[in-house]
Amino acid sequence: MACLGIACGLPESPAADGGQVRLNQIGFLPGAQKLAVLESGRPRSFEVVREADGEVVLRGETGDPGVWVPAGRHAAIADFSALAVPGRYRIRAQGLPPSDPFPVDAQAYSALADASLKAFYLMRSGTALDAAHAGAYARAAGHPDTEVEIHPSAATAARPAGTVVSAPGGWYDAGDYNKYVVNSGITTWTLLAAYEHFPEFFGGRELGIPESGNGVPDILDEAWWNLRWMLAMQDPADGGVYHKLTNLAFDPVVMPDQARERRYMVGRSTAAALDFAAVMATASRIYAPYEAQFPGLPGRMREAAEAAWRWAQANPDVVYRQPDDVSTGAYGDGKLDDEFAWAAAELYVTTGEASYLDAFRKHAGDLAIPDWNDVGSLGWISLAQHRARLPEAERRKVVRKVQEAADRLVARSQQSPWRVSMEAWDFVWGSSAVALNQALVMLQGYRIDGRREYLDAAQSQLDYVLGRNPLGISFVTGHGLRTPMHIHHRPSQADGVEAPVPGLLSGGPNPRQQDLVDCKGVPYPSSLPALSWIDHDCSYASNEIAINWNAPLVYVSAAIQALAPPVQDAGRK
Numbered sequence: 001m002a003c004l005g006i007a008c009g010l011p012e013s014p015a016a017d018g019g020q021v022r023l024n025q026i027g028f029l030p031g032a033q034k035l036a037v038l039e040s041g042r043p044r045s046f047e048v049v050r051e052a053d054g055e056v057v058l059r060g061e062t063g064d065p066g067v068w069v070p071a072g073r074h075a076a077i078a079d080f081s082a083l084a085v086p087g088r089y090r091i092r093a094q095g096l097p098p099s100d101p102f103p104v105d106a107q108a109y110s111a112l113a114d115a116s117l118k119a120f121y122l123m124r125s126g127t128a129l130d131a132a133h134a135g136a137y138a139r140a141a142g143h144p145d146t147e148v149e150i151h152p153s154a155a156t157a158a159r160p161a162g163t164v165v166s167a168p169g170g171w172y173d174a175g176d177y178n179k180y181v182v183n184s185g186i187t188t189w190t191l192l193a194a195y196e197h198f199p200e201f202f203g204g205r206e207l208g209i210p211e212s213g214n215g216v217p218d219i220l221d222e223a224w225w226n227l228r229w230m231l232a233m234q235d236p237a238d239g240g241v242y243h244k245l246t247n248l249a250f251d252p253v254v255m256p257d258q259a260r261e262r263r264y265m266v267g268r269s270t271a272a273a274l275d276f277a278a279v280m281a282t283a284s285r286i287y288a289p290y291e292a293q294f295p296g297l298p299g300r301m302r303e304a305a306e307a308a309w310r311w312a313q314a315n316p317d318v319v320y321r322q323p324d325d326v327s328t329g330a331y332g333d334g335k336l337d338d339e340f341a342w343a344a345a346e347l348y349v350t351t352g353e354a355s356y357l358d359a360f361r362k363h364a365g366d367l368a369i370p371d372w373n374d375v376g377s378l379g380w381i382s383l384a385q386h387r388a389r390l391p392e393a394e395r396r397k398v399v400r401k402v403q404e405a406a407d408r409l410v411a412r413s414q415q416s417p418w419r420v421s422m423e424a425w426d427f428v429w430g431s432s433a434v435a436l437n438q439a440l441v442m443l444q445g446y447r448i449d450g451r452r453e454y455l456d457a458a459q460s461q462l463d464y465v466l467g468r469n470p471l472g473i474s475f476v477t478g479h480g481l482r483t484p485m486h487i488h489h490r491p492s493q494a495d496g497v498e499a500p501v502p503g504l505l506s507g508g509p510n511p512r513q514q515d516l517v518d519c520k521g522v523p524y525p526s527s528l529p530a531l532s533w534i535d536h537d538c539s540y541a542s543n544e545i546a547i548n549w550n551a552p553l554v555y556v557s558a559a560i561q562a563l564a565p566p567v568q569d570a571g572r573k
Helices: 110-121 131-137 181-197 199-203 218-232 270-286 297-314 337-351 354-363 376-385 392-415 431-449 452-465 490-494 547-562
Strands: 002-004 035-038 045-050 056-061 066-068 073-079 087-093 102-104 148-150 242-246 264-268
Touching: 110 218, 110 547, 181 199, 181 218, 181 242, 181 270, 181 376, 181 547, 199 547, 218 270, 218 297, 242 270, 264 270, 270 297, 270 337, 270 376, 297 337, 337 354, 337 376, 354 376, 376 392, 376 431, 392 431, 392 452, 431 452, 431 547, 452 547
Parallel strands: 148 264
Antiparallel strands: 002 056, 035 073, 045 056, 045 087, 066 073, 087 102, 242 264
16 A cells, blocks of 8 residues: 555654665666565555655555565565656665665666667677777677587588588677577577567667667677577588587686687587577568668578478487587587477468478477576467467467466466565576566566556566565676676676676576585575575676576566556556
């Protein structure tokens, strides 16, 4: 409950009892749902105060508290959605310290969407980053990848072991300097889907990358940097796709130009071929309007997608196995129905050929939360986006599947004392991205039928990532009042700049703590799922960054900005 103005009195506060007021440190759109978590074991009165003059602009009462099991904390929700006037505010509550200041702003997430996308430029491989575009994060070129050796695990008669090939470009995958097709697949698709779903938002945005101003949206220019590398990962002899381009072992903590180990094409796999096929089919239709800027490219990508599909059909169970002499990331995946379903869906949307829809029906499962090793949901989402092309029965099924998945997440969020859909089991390696991919699924429900509960629940997931969590951290570097400063990311560790590369999403709490040996002497504060995070560069299990984690940050921040509800909807349940 809430009341506006200064007519309602706030009872005198008892002594503080150790809890905090947790909220989104970036702020809120005027018409959006606005929630704070009060760490309190009893209901409390609260008031919203304008920071400039201390005037109380809204008063209210929290709901009854509950215990959020992943953190072992009491939580009472303060709903101040009725606050719609732009400005800068704080929340005061009985017995608790005042909240961080926060803005209400009609462009609350524009800078975040831009920075999280610009971070991909700062992750480019094989090129120098100049000061005009990278500022303090300018660096020399490293890993040209123009002389890459075929590893025995990837050898064929046409390209035997030791053959030297060229595959420049792409993005560094995470805190390391390697490049992996499987993880690039979901990453690149998420950026392409963001553009396909919200073309007006991205159409005129210029990020200050070398390609800005060339008549192509910067998000597509950035995606092309990775697509051109992916195209070089296909074996032209048979359409198969190399699993990864890496060293034999991870580089030390040095800048890219100081990392000079031999690079290899390692393995070929069905998962890589299908992820490649899905992304190339998607890209071929999205770049079609830009044929003048990319002559021949849409057709080339469609042909590459179809060749990879044919290879996968002929080699349906080639699972990547890590060679004994390779210790870089495996991205191995033995469950391939989801990859087949995703690739089939994208090829159907792009080509209209019924055989691909038949293949989707054969392989599709339920719509799960997207992850690099569970990509079937991407097919459902693309079919929902293009549902007008489907037969009527298929259209109804796709809509139902998407809405059922979104409904499950919304129900979990509404039942959660912290008002998020994150359960204890969701706190895994990259839990911040799990929260955002849950939001991505809920946003598909909203895009289908416009029910406000979908948008509000997605907003709540973004709030969690941006500070409304029990650690009080915005997990995005450079965006928020308390942000990660010591991410596991070689350029940020080695560049001599105090602040890390901005716009990158820290992996977030992970109670499995797989890095305990590496972080010896740097203890985690807790083993509870939502508290198991340390801001230290030793912690690849909780504080690394990765391209597949940043991509849903781009999607969700842009979507919530683009879908901003009108002010008259503020406070609507």
